[in-house]
Amino acid sequence: MASVFKKALVIALVLVLGGVAFGAWSGSEAGVKVVHYGESNTNVLAVGDRTVTLTETHETTKPGTYWLEWTGSYTMLGSIVARSPGKVTRQVLRGTMPSLGTPGHFGNVPPGDPKVAWGVDFSEIMIPTELGPAPAWYVPGRGTTWFVAVHGQNGRRKAELKVLPVVRDLELPFLDISYRNDEGAPDSPDRLLHLGDSEWRDLEAALRRAQQLGAKRFVLYGTSMGGQIVGQFLARSELAGLVNRVIMDAPMIDVRMTAEQGARNYHLPAFVAPLSNQVVQWRTGVDVDRLSLIRYPPKVRPPLLLIHTTPDTDHPIEEARGLVATGRRLNWDITFEEFAQGEHTEAWNVDRARYDHAVRAYLMAERPGTDEQSGAEGA
Known part of the structure; x- marks a missing residue:
């Protein structure tokens, strides 16, 4: 019984140390790893009169001024004007109107140059x-x-x-x-x-x-x-x-x-x-x-x-x-x-x-x- 307990203790210790090491390495990766972003994180569900309806996500429900970018174009989005389950409709402030079904990146930085x-x-x-x-x-x-x-x-x-x-x-x-x-x-x-x-x-x-x-x-x-x-x-x-x-x-x-x-x-x-x-x-x-x-x-x-x-x-x-x-x-x-x-x-x-x-x-x-x-x- 004692030997079984010791083995279990060793295994638990190894798992804890391994978890700590993984956490420390992951933390360092978050600090120093070079990453280039730009993938799509939402989709255009509807297009209205100077409004765009997007998939509801944490990002697309933020209040304020943001941008939607997609291949070769963008639009600046303002206030949320309507919400329904899974959908967020925002005001279009400037830029091109996207097409229905367009996948895009909703973000807090301006597009392009x-x-x-x-x-x-x-x-x-x-x-x-x-x-x-x-x-x-x-x-x-x-x-x-x-x-x-x-x-x-x-x-x-x-x-x-x-x-x-x-x-x-x-x-x-x-x-x-x-x-x-x-x-x-x-x-x-x-x-x-x-x-x-x-x-x-x-x-x-x-x-x-x-x-x-x-x-x-x-x-x-x-x-x-x-x-x-x-x-x-x-x-x-x-x-x-x-x-x-x-x-x-x-x-x-x-x-x-x-x-x-x-x-x-x-x-x-x-x-x-x-x-x-x-x-x-x-x-x-x-x-x-x-x-x-x-x-x-x-x-x-x-x-x-x-x-x-x-x-x-x-x-x-x-x-x-x-x-x-x-x-x-x-x-x-x-x-x-x-x-x-x-x-x-x-x-x-x-x-x-x-x-x-x-x-x-x-x-x-x-x-x-x-x-x-x-x-x-x-x-």
């Missing part, structure tokens, strides 16, 4: 990074202060186009960059994400290219992991002093806190999060613990507009609140806009008017320690 999304002319320029050329979209403007946008983890440049109409109205030159492991950009040597620890050098390369094209000062805009990339740039780049202002939308502020949230999302024990970070460090060489703008704030701290939604389950609101507390301690000029609704990077989607007003007011306001009255300096 600046021309497709907003009718804005642009050119594509290549940024000479240390790993090879990486493409960037450039929309010309007036003045020598450039607005440079950095997307998040496994995202695409189009994710940053939500802010383009405001930037365009202010006539700031707009540069929307890619970085290592993006589609069209060079792979990193290990083909893994480094959570901003190395990607910031591609942002630095973009600013050097912008300088060659006439830029003298910069506004940096980072969403999700793009916020951590911006933070590491401010901490480590010799060009950080050229940044006038920063905007972060749902940023990855503290990788440790992000990992803890990931463990909660998958109902894993809390101790799995530090184990996942250890696996990330083993796979990439990145000191994950130092990727905290709360505990290791950047040496250069220009005024910051911080935008975050309370329900965010990718980067919890505690990350943003922690950075605000750090700002108070360091006398860092941080303007915090907390949105009560919206999932990760969906503040614009749930309240575009408030989002655009906050960005516009921030860029135009005169701030202590700057020699510009508006973001459109030199216009």
Whole structure:
């Protein structure tokens, strides 16, 4: 009987250790694996007079402004106007009307490029990074202060186009960059994400290219992991002093806190999060613990507009609140806009008017320690 009990105990221990190891590896995959998205997640069930009826899903029932993309086309969708079992009817704001039965992708980012999304002319320029050329979209403007946008983890440049109409109205030159492991950009040597620890050098390369094209000062805009990339740039780049202002939308502020949230999302024990970070460090060489703008704030701290939604389950609101507390301690000029609704990077989607007003007011306001009255300096 004792031997049977011991065998059962050993088996149980092996299963537990195996489960922990699997959880830690899965957590590291969520952090550093390169993934490119774009599959269909809904179908068009009916088309009316400037309305579209879609399959009812968690995504298609979200309030606010979103997009439906399908092969070669898109439509911008607004408020929900009707619901029935399995169906959601939304208002069409702009774009092409889809055909009945069309499979499409319902998402929170604009489609295509600046021309497709907003009718804005642009050119594509290549940024000479240390790993090879990486493409960037450039929309010309007036003045020598450039607005440079950095997307998040496994995202695409189009994710940053939500802010383009405001930037365009202010006539700031707009540069929307890619970085290592993006589609069209060079792979990193290990083909893994480094959570901003190395990607910031591609942002630095973009600013050097912008300088060659006439830029003298910069506004940096980072969403999700793009916020951590911006933070590491401010901490480590010799060009950080050229940044006038920063905007972060749902940023990855503290990788440790992000990992803890990931463990909660998958109902894993809390101790799995530090184990996942250890696996990330083993796979990439990145000191994950130092990727905290709360505990290791950047040496250069220009005024910051911080935008975050309370329900965010990718980067919890505690990350943003922690950075605000750090700002108070360091006398860092941080303007915090907390949105009560919206999932990760969906503040614009749930309240575009408030989002655009906050960005516009921030860029135009005169701030202590700057020699510009508006973001459109030199216009």
